[in-house]
Amino acid sequence: MEFMHKRVFRSGLVLLLVVWISFLGFCQPAMALTEEQQLVSQAWRIVNRAYLDETFNHQNWYGVRRQALKKPFNNHQAAYTAIQGMLKTLDDPFTRFLDPEQYRSLQVNTSGELTGVGLQIALNPQTGKLEVVSPIAGSPAEKAGMRPRDRILKIAGVSTAQLTLDEAANRMRGSVGSLVTLLIERDEEGQKEIRIVRDRITLNPVVAQLHSSGQGVPIGYLRLTQFNANAPQDLAQAINDLEKKGAAGYVLDLRNNPGGLLQSGIEVARLWLDSGTVVYTVNRQGILGSFESFGPSLTQEPLVILVNEGTASASEILAGALQDNGRAQLVGETTFGKGLIQSLFELADGSGLAVTIAKYETPNHRDINKLGIKPDKVVHQKSIQRDQIGTQADLQYQAALDMLQKSSLVAGAV
Template sequence: MDFMKKQAWRLGLAFVVVLSLFFNAFVMPAAALTQEQKLVAEVWRIVNRSYLDETFNHQNWAAVRQKALEKPLKDEKAAYGAIQKMLKTLDDPFTRFLDPEQYRSLQVNTSGELTGVGLQIVLNPQTGKLEVITPIAGSPAEKAGLKPRDRILKIEGLSTEALTLDEAAARMRGPIGSLVTLLIEREGEGEKEITLTRDRIALNPVVAELRSSPQGIPIGYLRLSQFNANAAAELAHAISSLEKKGAAAYILDLRNNPGGLLQAGIEVARLWLDSGTVVYTVNRQGIQGVVEAFGPALTEDPLVVLVNQGTASASEILAGALQDNSRAQLVGETTFGKGLIQSLFELSDGSGLAVTIAKYETPNHRDINKLGIKPDQVIPQTPISREEIGTASDGQYQAALELLSQNLVVAGKG
């Protein structure tokens, strides 16, 4: 019996040792990952957990991870390359990796606010010099008299020649109330040093004007360039102001609006709707979420929405909601057809990852991905300059004016 017990104990010990070796063999690769490999694995996990298509473009997603990690990654650049290669297998241009510079830039664009001097800048490709595109309205830069084409030679005494665009922008941003000195060169005036006090800069995506139709009807013209965190509040303010000025109808221009924050698109739709569905969302489990309008709308006045091939994403959610609820007529061209929703994830090294997590459907359950939304009145447009938008040269705008005028006359308001 003792012999049998000893044999059983030895077999049990051997089994534990073998199991331990097996377990270590299974765990060790994860524990032994380099920082670069850990970043690749982090991206893989997020996609594995969140991506809309549970087939991962009809491929073995675990095998994609294994292939991405089979070779050493010597540096950050190699890791970024491996991530981009891994994501490319999904064949989804909207699920994408953002390096730290791109991620910070996207955050600034969608936050609707930053602190700094309020300059839009560019590196002139001919001269390589840092130039002002335009100062933001009401910013410290505008108040100090900076103008388009001004060249920024130095920031706080540091030459801008060796700085990237992002580095220059970062040096001009800073806490509210702090000072920054710029050395400016202006054509025909030489060099000049300007000290600016940093302040909060609001990025207003709304252009609002009270105009008249050919029949003299007051029309509120609203152009929305993107859906950042300020979009709904700024548009609400603009509508309220135009209502007080006597607007009898509205044109909402969403042409070349690429979208932005999903929630901003929903909030803007609610400004126009008393009730009804705004959008349905469908995730990879097929679970359908519904977003409703709860009113009251800011105005009941007639509305025409201008759309074109550059109208995408959150803009299409808005256009679809207004069309399906019979709140507005759409004029222009069939929209882009981006019916997918992305979520943004911050990665451990400060980079970012945009992942397609759901798709949306309009209130009438139209799946518009790759199809777009067809306007009620299709009006092709020849290319026009920015200055010609909303003028006599703008055929789509003129068609919207005519449509509103007809509707108001029929309603007895003309």
Template sequence: MRKIGLLRVVLLRGICAICVATILNLGFAQPPALAFTEQQKLVMEVWRIVNRAYLDETFNHQNWWFTREKVLKRPINTWGTAYEETQKMLQTLDDPYTRFLPPEQYQSLQTNTSGELLGVGLQIAKDDDNQYLRVIAPIEGSPAERAGLSPKDEITTINGISTQTFSLDEAAARMRGPAGTIVTLGIERMGTDSFEVNLTRERINLNPVFSELRSENNKKIGYIRLGQFNGNAVEDIHQALMTLEKQGSDGYILDLRNNPGGLLQAGIEIARFWLNESTIVYTVNRQGVLESFEAGTAALTQKPLVLLVNGGTASASEILAGALQDNHRAQLVGETTFGKGLIQSLFDLPHGSGLAVTVAKYETPEHHDINKLGITPDQIVTTESLTREQFSTPEDVQYQAAVKTLVRSLT
């Protein structure tokens, strides 16, 4: 296995020679280090990390050095000012996934990926051509899921304020708050009138795996639903798979619907449970250098597998789905996935803050770039929005199609 260097934590999510030449030719001289405030040093550190690691070496077709110099000419003497100026600097990249995280937001993100969340339980995105927020998926068991919010819903307002000018983190911060308090979201959904929903914030324990042995058409089917690739996912999937193997499962349905992704490494480790000696994913940095993650010599099971996917299947979920589809290890049933093919890394910064930077994109084993395109299932089955209680029941036409597909492969 090969990994991209210099990255501390990878999320599903060198010095620029041109910039150096520009600096020398134009005669810029860096002030002595002692002339900078601690707040200015924070801005410089963010600039340095992006300069070294950001995927787009054109920095959104701008002179990244001039951007830094313009910011440092302003008075930056408080942490609040430093955070604001850093965010403005990063916004020039026009990349919603590359963002500065003040201490509270950074801590919340780390808690989320480790298995706990305080809020309403929504994974959100913001498209380049759409100023409103879009729901990737509600988290299982969350207030948002119980209220019936669905993938592709648009959040137009938060507590009556338009979301058009919010960054992802600003929107997330407005939806977070003390447990028991209420946030009101304005929602637009295709085919229905706009409506508002009141959500009561709460502490959400992210237990990402549900598993059960079922009897379908005289076959023992191991059903596993994975809700998120957080810090608990790998061990929980391993335990579920081993239990179902001991119970004599004939084949498996892995349900990745409404799974918004999470940790890249979790997606890779779970792919290894199902694959033998094959490529799981390629990552491509800004120099176009390909790195690959490979499966080991022995999967945990060779039994037939069907994956359930939909428009809420994103990021690390798509890495897993693409690996299993391209290696002909599983049939995909459902709807086209979300289409997030960018990888972010987290970097620690002074004063408890953090930085998320888009450092690479990924390609499936057959070199499909799925960003903004998604993965097309082998069998397309559309459905109306389902509640969590309706998943994998007779009312769930996608699940029923997956069962038929799996049973055919067992006969």
């Protein structure tokens, strides 16, 4: 019995010592994080809370933070490098760091003007190569002959192989009148250099015209170049104007529209739908959200949407919503296939993060990421000049007119 008592006493003493040492450790003041370390920690917390993939690319995300904070940061640039290193481990080209200038520029890109070549770009998630999603209508890049899916190999002699998306974009920005040379690679044409003179890019998202079908029926032609903050209001005004002019059908041209604001895409879909689901979103917990249309739509006239491989993101949300709801038919080529949703987060020093927070599904629960949306009528189109869009040379547009002509509503208006 005495032996047992001593063992219990000694165990209790050890336990008391452990508790006391732990208590002393708890009372020690934690080392204050530097401003740069706080920035890295803030970026880590945002991703930890919001990122779509809860496995963080099958890695210990806490371990990534611990590793990142081991390094000393002498300035903000060192912190930026550490944040970029953390994000790179996610292997997601759409989740990226934006320095203060890039963050402000991206905000401008969805609301006002920018200065540069006028290209919407992305890193191909399968090849990792820098690709053109589409040139902005009327931009220096479009005038120089840049096309969707062109692969940009060099910018002013600098290889893009190791550049992030924003580093590449920053190298293409510059003062009005300055020159930049891009080395591109194009299917069936190989490599070629394209020289572009930078200019101010006006982000006017809507082109509206009243056209005539082959049988003299008035057709409203609408080209939407991107989904910025002004797009829903500008498009609504254009539809109302065309309605007053007697449009008996519509062609909505989303070719080479790289997307933009999710909410803008949803609001544009609501202009055409009396009711129905616009899009489903799925977060990392698998929780399904939805955005609905409650009407009334601005017009009941038949609608055909033009799409191609440069139709991406919010454009695909709109095309998928109207196709699945039976509101529109699609003509052209399979779309880009970007079914992921990013959100912008501002960091303490004015820099920011674009973080993939969800994926979306069309109303019929189609996940189109990396697959795209196949049109109802596939029509291949060779490259044409901007002034040939909506003319006899535009085969996809002509196919849309034929489809409208067969519509009972348009046929009845003849």
